[in-house]
Amino acid sequence: MRExxxxxxxxxxxxxxxxFTLVELCRATGATEEQLSVWVEExxxxxxxxxxxxxxFSGASLRRALTAQRLTxxxxxxxxxVAVVLDLLDRIDALRARLAQHGFEE
Amino acid sequence: MTGKGVKMKxxxxxxxxxxxxxxxxxxxxxxxxxxxxKYHPDLNKDAKxxxxxxxxxxxxxxxxxxxxxxxxxxxxxxxxxxDEFRSPPDFxxxxxxxxxxxxxxxxxxxxxxxGNRHRRSQTHARARDWPGEDxxxxxxxxxxxxxxxxxxxxTLQMPSMDAQGRVTYKSRTLDVSIPKGILxxxxxxxxxxxxxxxxxxxxxxxxxxxxxxxQSRFRVEGRDVTLDLPVAPWEAAxxxxxxxxxxxxxxxxxxxxxxxxxxxxxxxxRGIPGKPPGDLYVTLAIALPIAxxxxxxxxxxxxxxxxxxxxxxxxxx
Numbered sequence: 001m002r003e004x005x006x007x008x009x010x011x012x013x014x015x016x017x018x019x020f021t022l023v024e025l026c027r028a029t030g031a032t033e034e035q036l037s038v039w040v041e042e043x044x045x046x047x048x049x050x051x052x053x054x055x056x057f058s059g060a061s062l063r064r065a066l067t068a069q070r071l072t073x074x075x076x077x078x079x080x081x082v083a084v085v086l087d088l089l090d091r092i093d094a095l096r097a098r099l100a101q102h103g104f105e106e
Numbered sequence: 107m108t109g110k111g112v113k114m115k116x117x118x119x120x121x122x123x124x125x126x127x128x129x130x131x132x133x134x135x136x137x138x139x140x141x142x143x144k145y146h147p148d149l150n151k152d153a154k155x156x157x158x159x160x161x162x163x164x165x166x167x168x169x170x171x172x173x174x175x176x177x178x179x180x181x182x183x184x185x186x187x188x189d190e191f192r193s194p195p196d197f198x199x200x201x202x203x204x205x206x207x208x209x210x211x212x213x214x215x216x217x218x219x220x221g222n223r224h225r226r227s228q229t230h231a232r233a234r235d236w237p238g239e240d241x242x243x244x245x246x247x248x249x250x251x252x253x254x255x256x257x258x259x260x261t262l263q264m265p266s267m268d269a270q271g272r273v274t275y276k277s278r279t280l281d282v283s284i285p286k287g288i289l290x291x292x293x294x295x296x297x298x299x300x301x302x303x304x305x306x307x308x309x310x311x312x313x314x315x316x317x318x319x320x321q322s323r324f325r326v327e328g329r330d331v332t333l334d335l336p337v338a339p340w341e342a343a344x345x346x347x348x349x350x351x352x353x354x355x356x357x358x359x360x361x362x363x364x365x366x367x368x369x370x371x372x373x374x375x376r377g378i379p380g381k382p383p384g385d386l387y388v389t390l391a392i393a394l395p396i397a398x399x400x401x402x403x404x405x406x407x408x409x410x411x412x413x414x415x416x417x418x419x420x421x422x423x
Contacts, residue, residue: 009283009296063293071146
């Protein structure tokens, strides 16, 4: 179906089609396995599976883990603080979405 | 990169951080903490926050380090923000600077003085085979692409490591199929398009974060799309068939008789495609024609006579 000579890369939508193992999520975000384990302990991430070797993180975890990793690196937040910030950011996003529904930009 | 008499513009790091030149180390640290929280791109959605955050980080790299700060102070005596000057050739001789960031900015002033701060952050030199790093990039697409799918060519600045372990940026063009139904803020994983692996290690992946281009007409929330549609007073009062623009062509919609301004009508399934697809919401805005001729004034007058309408009847009670 494609024109000759033009190959367009086919990607997968992370949030819909992908899950990550612990190793994959670490590689994609630059977070360490220890950091991710702490965030899971804090309940900031809820992977499927019994233990670290079986963990499967949802595609949406990528964005969250990138944020967590940057906050840890840039502001030196510890695990519990990262969990609080992620929760607050979720709430801000929800409020922002409600504002947008009513036609308000922030 | 060692500032051999390079001409550049002076940046006042003290002013940037809101500090006096006499600030103590503790004051510098506190100022940095406050500003880093304020402008951190994960906490501040303002478009300028990210560049401000990087500038603050750069200023802090210099001011927190007594040797760099001393060198910077010697250089900056008598200079104001934005002044052009030529850096002394021996400016940073004898110092060894360790960079800590992985930011993607190339800053002439900072790099001219302190060299490229990007260093090899992880050394896998002893590992014979190692997977390549995953890369991230952000691209904008028109909303229409989410409706129809598309083929787009992007030019990205990709980091790559040179022989000295410095990060340089190369532009790279990438032909990408945009899948129908993708949403703002979602990421597309392009397998094997990240950094090359070491030895027999596989290449990393590239994650493309998708943003919709800013457009005035449509507001997007998840898969639902909202549009303000102007209608004439008689269309709202008597009902009408109107043509509604969608990101993917126009559709005909019935405005029911007796519609008020602000009424929200739903065109089911006309939002961004998916399982299930989003809806298109049309908010009616009543546009008043201007009475700029005698005939038009007479028409408004006839309305007044016919309705005896008091829009403020329940307004003051």
